[in-house]
Amino acid sequence: MNTLNPEDSLHSLRIFYLNEPERLVGIINLFNSYRNMDYPDRWNEVEKILERTGPFASEEFSPGPQVFDFVRNVCNVLVVGAGGLGCELLKNLALMGFKNIDVIDMDTIEVSNLNRQFLFRASDVGKPKAEVAAALINKRVEGCNVVPHFNKIQDFDESFYKKFHIIVCGLDSIVARRWINGMLVGINFEESEQDGSLIPMIDGGTEGFKGNVRMMVPAVTACIDCTLDLYPPQVTFPLCTIAQTPRLPEHCIEYVKVLLWPKERPDTAIDGDDPDHVRWIFDRACERAAEYNIPGVTYRLTQGVIKNIIPAVASTNAVIAAACAIEVFKLATSAYVPLNNYMVFNDVDGIYTYTFEAEKKEDCLACSQKAHPLTFSETDKLQDVVNFLMENANFQMKSPGLTASIDGKNKTLYMQSITSIEEATRPNLKKTLKELGIVDGQEIVVADSTTPSSLIFKLNLTSKMES
Numbered sequence: 001m002n003t004l005n006p007e008d009s010l011h012s013l014r015i016f017y018l019n020e021p022e023r024l025v026g027i028i029n030l031f032n033s034y035r036n037m038d039y040p041d042r043w044n045e046v047e048k049i050l051e052r053t054g055p056f057a058s059e060e061f062s063p064g065p066q067v068f069d070f071v072r073n074v075c076n077v078l079v080v081g082a083g084g085l086g087c088e089l090l091k092n093l094a095l096m097g098f099k100n101i102d103v104i105d106m107d108t109i110e111v112s113n114l115n116r117q118f119l120f121r122a123s124d125v126g127k128p129k130a131e132v133a134a135a136l137i138n139k140r141v142e143g144c145n146v147v148p149h150f151n152k153i154q155d156f157d158e159s160f161y162k163k164f165h166i167i168v169c170g171l172d173s174i175v176a177r178r179w180i181n182g183m184l185v186g187i188n189f190e191e192s193e194q195d196g197s198l199i200p201m202i203d204g205g206t207e208g209f210k211g212n213v214r215m216m217v218p219a220v221t222a223c224i225d226c227t228l229d230l231y232p233p234q235v236t237f238p239l240c241t242i243a244q245t246p247r248l249p250e251h252c253i254e255y256v257k258v259l260l261w262p263k264e265r266p267d268t269a270i271d272g273d274d275p276d277h278v279r280w281i282f283d284r285a286c287e288r289a290a291e292y293n294i295p296g297v298t299y300r301l302t303q304g305v306i307k308n309i310i311p312a313v314a315s316t317n318a319v320i321a322a323a324c325a326i327e328v329f330k331l332a333t334s335a336y337v338p339l340n341n342y343m344v345f346n347d348v349d350g351i352y353t354y355t356f357e358a359e360k361k362e363d364c365l366a367c368s369q370k371a372h373p374l375t376f377s378e379t380d381k382l383q384d385v386v387n388f389l390m391e392n393a394n395f396q397m398k399s400p401g402l403t404a405s406i407d408g409k410n411k412t413l414y415m416q417s418i419t420s421i422e423e424a425t426r427p428n429l430k431k432t433l434k435e436l437g438i439v440d441g442q443e444i445v446v447a448d449s450t451t452p453s454s455l456i457f458k459l460n461l462t463s464k465m466e467s
């Protein structure tokens with residue numbers, strides 16, 4: 001990837017002005033003065049926006065130099081994720097004048113990131129994304145102070161997240177989004193009781209040529225969990241199609257992955273990064289595709305299907321990150337009315353975008369502050385409850401851990417995250433709720449990676465099966 005190299009540019013200037021040495025000296029002096037300091041008029045354009053009002057200004061906007069001073073010297077922004085969206089966000093925010101930026105990312109740089117995560121170079125492969133991204137921004141944008149955190153979001157507690165005026169997420173994981181959302185719901189509830197300031201969250205997401213931007217104040221406006229059913233479950237193909245009536249190249253690859261592999265190589269788990277595994281699946285998928293006359297099975301697609309890869313598109317990331325950065329700017333300055341509250345972008349076929357207002361959900365898992373009712377029959381097994389929490393569109397949990405107070409004792413019904421407890425509680429999954437001593441009205445505490453705090457469910461236990 002090309003970067004502007006001052007030495008190269010200087011060299012071209014020397015050749016260009018070979019016959020005008022005086023002008024050359026002047027230009028080189030100017031060049032050097034720019035190279036070592038910030039541009040004197042760097043923030044001209046931003047200041048123009050902030051020092052006068054306009055028809056789209058928000059009501060509380062009072063133009064003047066104090067607004068940019070807030071952006072420059074007071075506002076703390078947290079960028080969650082330093083990947084495709086994160087690189088764009090950091091660059092955009094730094095060039096808008098935001099100076100105090102923190103960035104969290106737990107990943108290290110991979111070769112496949114380099115085509116779009118433009119803050120990284122080939123020599124950075126293996127290094128933490130957050131650290132490399134922060135260092136480059138700090139080097140390129142004079143005065144900017146990006147503080148990197150090579151961490152998981154779960155490594156930090158409330159006291160860390162409370163430091164920020166605005167949090168902007170460029171994540172590729174719904175679980176991580178929900179976790180941050182849950183953290184902000186907690187903080188905002190607390191702050192609103194003490195008349196403190198609420199922390200808004202801007203969330204950007206992309207998938208191939210589609211993307212969305214959301215502006216929310218968790219606990220006040222529609223939050224991530226309020227609209228959980230907007231996240232479709234991962235695309236899977238019906239087994240009967242894969243086995244009997246394949247039509248797409250993906251069906252042929254899935255056939256080998258789901259049916260053939262377990263039969264012929266039962267002792268080995270598929271590793272999408274192992275070329276031998278990919279090749280094995282690819283070869284057999286080709287055979288099946290030939291049998292059904294289906295074109296389009298490639299090695300690359302095979303790897304994509306095995307690893308569930310949706311290709312990342314640099315231009316989609318750029319559009320979504322730009323919209324997110326503008327929302328951060330609007331919130332920090334009140335110069336314009338913020339997005340209300342959900343923007344959809346799609347350039348699969350032409351370009352299409354619209355906005356709508358997602359609504360807060362009465363009984364939202366994260367922000368309603370209500371005990372959530374669950375109805376089961378006493379002959380249902382604990383496994384049914386666990387499956388429901390994982391599969392229901394409103395919950396979509398990953399590995400729920402359930403505890404209940406039974407006969408005055410706190411009892412772990414099932415917990416997946418710690419191996420020894422998982423083994424000890426696994427037999428409970430096959431027991432009915434009645435056998436476990438659960439009664440009608442029982443409160444069950446559920447912990448899951450999708451939320452920083454446990455959730456309380458109230459169990460309505462019916463004595464016969466409801467259809």
Ligand SMILES: [Zn+2]
Pocket residue numbers: 222223224225226227360361364365366367368
């Ligand atoms: Zn909610």
